[in-house]
Amino acid sequence: MVSDMDPALNPFKPGSGLRPPALEGRDAERREFDLLVTRSKLRNYDRGMMLSGLRGVGKTTLLNNLAEHAENRGWLTIGIEARPNEAGVAAVRAKLGNELAAGLRRFSRRHKLQKTLDGLVELARGFTLGVGVGPAKVELTLGRQAATGDLDLDLEELVEAISEVMKKRASAFGLFIDEMQDLDADLLGALLAVQHRASQREWPFFVIGAGLPSLPAVLAGTRSYAERQFAYSTVGPLSPTDAADALRIPVERHGGEFTSGALEILVEASGGYPYFLQEFGKAIWAVAPETPFTGEDALLAVEEGRRALDDGFFPSRWNRATERERRYLRAIAATGEVAPRSGTVAAAMGLTTTAVSDVRDSAIKKGLVWSPEHGRIGFTVPGMDDFIRRQPTD
Numbered sequence: 001m002v003s004d005m006d007p008a009l010n011p012f013k014p015g016s017g018l019r020p021p022a023l024e025g026r027d028a029e030r031r032e033f034d035l036l037v038t039r040s041k042l043r044n045y046d047r048g049m050m051l052s053g054l055r056g057v058g059k060t061t062l063l064n065n066l067a068e069h070a071e072n073r074g075w076l077t078i079g080i081e082a083r084p085n086e087a088g089v090a091a092v093r094a095k096l097g098n099e100l101a102a103g104l105r106r107f108s109r110r111h112k113l114q115k116t117l118d119g120l121v122e123l124a125r126g127f128t129l130g131v132g133v134g135p136a137k138v139e140l141t142l143g144r145q146a147a148t149g150d151l152d153l154d155l156e157e158l159v160e161a162i163s164e165v166m167k168k169r170a171s172a173f174g175l176f177i178d179e180m181q182d183l184d185a186d187l188l189g190a191l192l193a194v195q196h197r198a199s200q201r202e203w204p205f206f207v208i209g210a211g212l213p214s215l216p217a218v219l220a221g222t223r224s225y226a227e228r229q230f231a232y233s234t235v236g237p238l239s240p241t242d243a244a245d246a247l248r249i250p251v252e253r254h255g256g257e258f259t260s261g262a263l264e265i266l267v268e269a270s271g272g273y274p275y276f277l278q279e280f281g282k283a284i285w286a287v288a289p290e291t292p293f294t295g296e297d298a299l300l301a302v303e304e305g306r307r308a309l310d311d312g313f314f315p316s317r318w319n320r321a322t323e324r325e326r327r328y329l330r331a332i333a334a335t336g337e338v339a340p341r342s343g344t345v346a347a348a349m350g351l352t353t354t355a356v357s358d359v360r361d362s363a364i365k366k367g368l369v370w371s372p373e374h375g376r377i378g379f380t381v382p383g384m385d386d387f388i389r390r391q392p393t394d
């Protein structure tokens with residue numbers, strides 16, 4: 001029995017991309033990715049990966065884990081996060097160029113190869129600057145490296161040059177992109193085209209992406225071959241066993257325990273949803289005076305955890321919605337269904353499906369709702385419907 005649950009030692013971490021105390025239930029994806037890395041060492045190249053799923057399900061965490069693994073096994077890795085309405089291709093391109101230059105320097109240090117990569121760092125810097133010239137496409141010369149200002153060409157040149165070096169070392173270049181559905185369309189198109197060429201020419205270059213459930217459709221809509229270009233996997237809630245492990249293992253590491261009843265209550269209330277598991281785990285550590293954590297502690301923790309969600313997680317979504325979007329979200333919540341027909345929601349608002357299509361699209365773009373199947377609409381986080389029903393109408 002451990003008493004005095006020191007708040008400073010609380011291992012649970014609700015948040016975005018925060019490394020969980022136990023990363024459970026992602027073995028299949030991690031094994032698949034490890035195989036890609038192992039094959040790259042044999043110069044037997046496979047496809048990159050796309051992870052999609054709802055918010056808070058653990059995509060960023062998994063993506064970071066894969067990137068770290070690749071880096072430990074000698075890949076050159078860089079990560080970027082796309083944002084909606086980013087100040088145009090310029091910003092994303094600059095970020096990509098800067099990250100690349102930094103990634104290359106990190107790689108040089110780690111593998112003690114200063115000289116070999118200096119040229120590549122220059123090239124990456126040239127890529128960053130190439131954007132400044134915009135549509136004028138003036139040649140910008142940096143030493144022997146030139147950026148043409150043409151995104152597709154510059155990106156291809158850069159990837160080819162890096163791939164050449166990586167291939168010699170039986171290594172690979174992994175580009176990890178989070179929130180990939182928000183990537184600027186020009187850059188996305190260019191990346192898919194370069195990835196396509198890389199596979200054909202056996203360059204060790206792999207895009208590993210994560211994003212909302214709309215990601216596969218965004219990719220397919222950008223390049224028709226995108227469907228065959230990647231191994232797609234859906235990141236979902238954890239199974240009850242994995243969810244229980246995600247709570248139990250960190251507590252046991254501190255010498256504590258759960259009664260099986262307590263675990264069952266928390267797993268059930270979380271729906272296996274990773275963000276909620278962290279929130280409830282954090283809460284039980286905070287409210288229970290000692291372990292083993294009991295069923296009574298668990299009930300208190302669920303109450304406390306829900307209060308925390310109501311103070312942060314849900315409002316951060318609700319507050320992003322416009323007045324019209326809120327009316328639409330309320331109508332969805334009012335149906336009491338998980339994924340009502342779009343027509344039913346529109347009818348409840350006294351409107352036609354066409355009349356609500358723009359508000360539906362903008363709510364989807366913001367990641368507030370998604371279409372789990374054709375003609376249906378649902379919230380991107382579990383419990384959002386209950387939260388909305390609790391909001392006073394104004």
Ligand SMILES: Nc1ncnc2c1ncn2[C@@H]1O[C@H](COP(=O)(O)OP(=O)(O)O)[C@@H](O)[C@H]1O
Nearest residue numbers: 014015016017020024056057058059060061274
């Ligand atoms: N496999 C997992 N097991 C336990 N907790 C997890 C797991 N994956 C993510 N988490 C936790 O869930 C929360 C949300 O993860 P995050 O990666 O930000 O989700 P997403 O990117 O899908 O919105 C974080 O607090 C993280 O620590």
Ligand SMILES: [Mg+2]
Nearest residue numbers: 016017059060
């Ligand atoms: Mg994320």
